[in-house]
Amino acid sequence: MSSAAVVLGxxxxxxxxxxxxxxxxxxxxxxDLEQWALGGRSFGTxxxxxxxxxxxxxAYTFIAVPALVYGVxxxxxFAVPYATIAYPVALVVLSRFWVLARERGYVTAADxxxxxxxxxxxxxxxxxxxxxxxxxxxxxxxxxxxxxxxRFSTLGAAHSLPALxxxxxxxxxxxxxxxxxxxxxxxxxxxTLIYVAVIAAIVVIPARLGGWAHVFxxxxxxxxxxxxxxxxxxxxxxxxxxxxxxxxxxxxxxxYPHSITSVLAxxxxxxVRRNAALLPVYxxxxxxxxxxxxxxxxxxxxxxDTNSVVPLLFARYFPDWFTGVAxxxxxxxxxxxxxxxSIGASNLFxxxxxxEFSPQRSPVETRVAKALTLAICAFALLFVFFVPVxxxxxxxxxxxxxxxxxxxxxxxxxxxxxxxxxxxxAGWACGIATSGAMAYAAGFTSNFPLHVFGVTLTGFIAxxxxxxxxxxxxxxxxxxxxxR
Amino acid sequence: xxxxxCYALLVLPFAGTLIPAFYNHAGPPLFGIPFFYWYxxxxxxxxxxxxxxxxxLTRGDxx
Numbered sequence: 001m002s003s004a005a006v007v008l009g010x011x012x013x014x015x016x017x018x019x020x021x022x023x024x025x026x027x028x029x030x031x032d033l034e035q036w037a038l039g040g041r042s043f044g045t046x047x048x049x050x051x052x053x054x055x056x057x058x059a060y061t062f063i064a065v066p067a068l069v070y071g072v073x074x075x076x077x078f079a080v081p082y083a084t085i086a087y088p089v090a091l092v093v094l095s096r097f098w099v100l101a102r103e104r105g106y107v108t109a110a111d112x113x114x115x116x117x118x119x120x121x122x123x124x125x126x127x128x129x130x131x132x133x134x135x136x137x138x139x140x141x142x143x144x145x146x147x148x149x150x151r152f153s154t155l156g157a158a159h160s161l162p163a164l165x166x167x168x169x170x171x172x173x174x175x176x177x178x179x180x181x182x183x184x185x186x187x188x189x190x191x192t193l194i195y196v197a198v199i200a201a202i203v204v205i206p207a208r209l210g211g212w213a214h215v216f217x218x219x220x221x222x223x224x225x226x227x228x229x230x231x232x233x234x235x236x237x238x239x240x241x242x243x244x245x246x247x248x249x250x251x252x253x254x255x256y257p258h259s260i261t262s263v264l265a266x267x268x269x270x271x272v273r274r275n276a277a278l279l280p281v282y283x284x285x286x287x288x289x290x291x292x293x294x295x296x297x298x299x300x301x302x303x304x305d306t307n308s309v310v311p312l313l314f315a316r317y318f319p320d321w322f323t324g325v326a327x328x329x330x331x332x333x334x335x336x337x338x339x340x341x342s343i344g345a346s347n348l349f350x351x352x353x354x355x356e357f358s359p360q361r362s363p364v365e366t367r368v369a370k371a372l373t374l375a376i377c378a379f380a381l382l383f384v385f386f387v388p389v390x391x392x393x394x395x396x397x398x399x400x401x402x403x404x405x406x407x408x409x410x411x412x413x414x415x416x417x418x419x420x421x422x423x424x425x426a427g428w429a430c431g432i433a434t435s436g437a438m439a440y441a442a443g444f445t446s447n448f449p450l451h452v453f454g455v456t457l458t459g460f461i462a463x464x465x466x467x468x469x470x471x472x473x474x475x476x477x478x479x480x481x482x483x484r
Numbered sequence: 485x486x487x488x489x490c491y492a493l494l495v496l497p498f499a500g501t502l503i504p505a506f507y508n509h510a511g512p513p514l515f516g517i518p519f520f521y522w523y524x525x526x527x528x529x530x531x532x533x534x535x536x537x538x539x540x541l542t543r544g545d546x547x
Contacts, residue, residue, distance in 0.1 A: 074508075080524045081501035084531050088494035091535055213516030233520060234508045243502045270543070277535035280528050287525045291517075 004315075005152055007324025008331065011193070012167065015186045015332050019174030019339075022181040033366045036179035037107055037347050039265045045274050047184060048266045052275055053282045054187030055262045056253065058137075058337040059144025060396055061286045062194070062330050067306040069293025073223045073230040075238055077290055081246040083283035086253045091276040093254055094263050096414045098272050101264050108344075109260050109410045110352035116413050119421035125428050126406045127352035130257040131376075133403040134345040136395040137256070138380035141334035141341075142168070143395070147307040148327045151315060165381065167331065168338075172377040175339045176370050180265055183339040190336045193329035194285065197314070201326070202288045205317050209298045215291075218298040232294070237458065241447050244460035245397070252400040252462060255410055257344030258337060338380070346372035397446035398439055401462035405431035408466075408473045420477040427473030434465040490541045497531040 068076030110127035350369035
C-alpha cells in the first residue's frame with residue numbers, strides 16, 4: 001500500500017471520529033432542530049469563517065474549476081469574478097435575511113416565503129427547488145472524491161465505487177448523529193489541509209515547470225492545437241457567456257440551502273457581515289487552483305477524465321506522503337459541503353414540504369430531517385453513477401439555473417410585499433420550464449445560444465430563465481392589480 | 485442615510501469584472517502571468533477591502 005493511501009486513509013478516519021465527537025460540542029440537546037441543523041445559532045466570527053469557507057469552497061473549487069480551465073482555457077476562469085462579486089451580493093441580501101430569520105425563527109429560505117406570503121404552494125415550490133438543486137451539487141462532491149479514489153484503483157475512476165460508498169456512508173452516519181456541528185468541526189481540518197496543499201502547489205509546481213510565462217506559453221500553444229481549439233484569452237463572442245456565467249452564479253450562491261444553513265448558524269449579524277469581507281481570502285485559493293489547470297497542460301498531463309488533473313499534478317510533483325495530504329484535502333473538502341448540503345435539503349423537506357413552517361418546531365420535525373439526510377446522501381450517490389455529464393461543473397451550473405428561480409420570491413421579497421404570490425408561482429414555473437427546455441436544447445451544458453435581432457447571444461441559462469421568471473411575475477402582478 | 489450611500493462602493497467590483505473587453509489581453513504581465521489573469525485576481529482583495537469599508541461604516545445598520 002502506498003504511503004499516500006495510508007495518509008489519506010488516516011485523515012479520513014480521523015475526521016470521521018471528529019464528526020461523531022462533534023455531537024458533544026456545547027452539550028446541546030440534538031433533538032431540537034435549531035441545535036441539530038443550525039448548531040444552536042451560536043457560531044462566532046472564526047468558527048463561521050471556517051464553516052462557510054468549508055461549505056462554499058467545494059469540489060467545485062478543487063476539481064471542477066481547474067478541470068474546466070484545463071479543458072476550455074480562459075472561459076473556465078469565470079469562476080474568479082463569480083467568487084468575487086458573490087460577496088457584495090451576500091452582504092446586502094444576507095444582512096437583511098439574517099435579522100428576519102433570527103426574529104422569526106426561520107431555518108430555511110422557504111420558511112421566510114411561507115411567513116411573508118402565507119401561500120402554501122409557493123412555499124413548497126421554493127423548498128423543492130432548493131432540495132432538488134442541492135442534489136447535483138452533492139453529486140459534484142462525489143465526482144471530486146471519485147477523481148481522487150480513481151487514482152488508487154488500478155481500474156480507474158469508474159471502479160472506485162466501494163471507496164466512495166464507504167466514505168459516503170460514514171458521512172451520512174455522523175451527519176445523522178451530530179448535525180451541523182460535524183461539518184463545522186471538520187471544516188477546521190479541511191481548510192487547514194486546503195491552504196497547506198494549495199500554497200505548496202503554487203510555490204512548487206510553476207517553478208518546476210519553468211515559471212508562469214512558460215506555463216502560459218505552452219498552454220496557449222496546446223489549447224490552439226486541440227481538436228476543438230480554445231485559447232488562454234476569450235473570443236469576443238465569449239464575453240457575454242463569461243459575464244453571464246459569473247453574474248448568474250454569484251446571484252445564486254447565497255440562496256442555496258447549504259449557504260443559508262451555514263449563515264443562519266452565525267451568532268450575530270456582525271458575524272455575518274464581517275465574514276462577507278473575510279471570506280474572499282478563499283477566493284484567492286480558487287483563483288490559484290484555476291491556474292493549476294494550465295500547469296496541468298504545461299506538465300503534459302493527459303487526463304482521460306479532466307477531473308483528475310489536480311490529483312495527477314500533485315502525484316507528479318510531490319513526494320508520495322504529501323500527495324496523500326492533498327488527496328485528503330480534496331476528499332475532506334468534498335465531505336464537508338456534502339454534509340451541509342444534505343442538512344440544508346432535508347431541512348427544506350422537513351420544515352416546508354411535509355409540514356408547514358411554524359416557529360414552534362416539534363421533535364418529529366428533527367427526526368424527519370435526520371432520516372432524510374440519509375435518503376438524500378443515497379440519492380446523490382445514485383445520481384453520480386447514472387447521470388454522465390462531460391464536465392462536472394455542468395452539474396453545479398444546471399442546479400444553479402433551478403436555484404436562481406427562487407430569486408424573485410425570496411430575495412426581492414425581502415424588500416417588497418408588492419409581488420403577488422400567485423404571479424410569483426407562475427413566474428417560478430415558467431423559469432423552471434425555461435431552464436429545462438434550454439438545458440435540453442443545449443445538450444445539458446450550461447449555456448444557450450439565444451438568437452435575437454439577428455445576433456446570437458450565448459449566455460448562462462440561469463439568467464435567461466430568471467428573465468422569463470421576472471417578466472411573468474411582474475407582468476401578472478400588474479395585470480391582477482389592473483383587474484382588481 | 486449618508487452612511488448608507490457607501491453601499492454604492494459595491495458597484496465597483498461588478499463594473500470591474502463583468503466587462504471582459506476591458507481586460508482580455510496579455511499585457512502588462514505580472515510575474516509572467518498575463519493581465520487577463522492577474523487583473524481579475526487583484527479584484528478579490530480589492531473587493532474584500534471595499535466590503536471591509538462598507539461593513540465598518542454601516543455597523544449596526546439594517547439594510
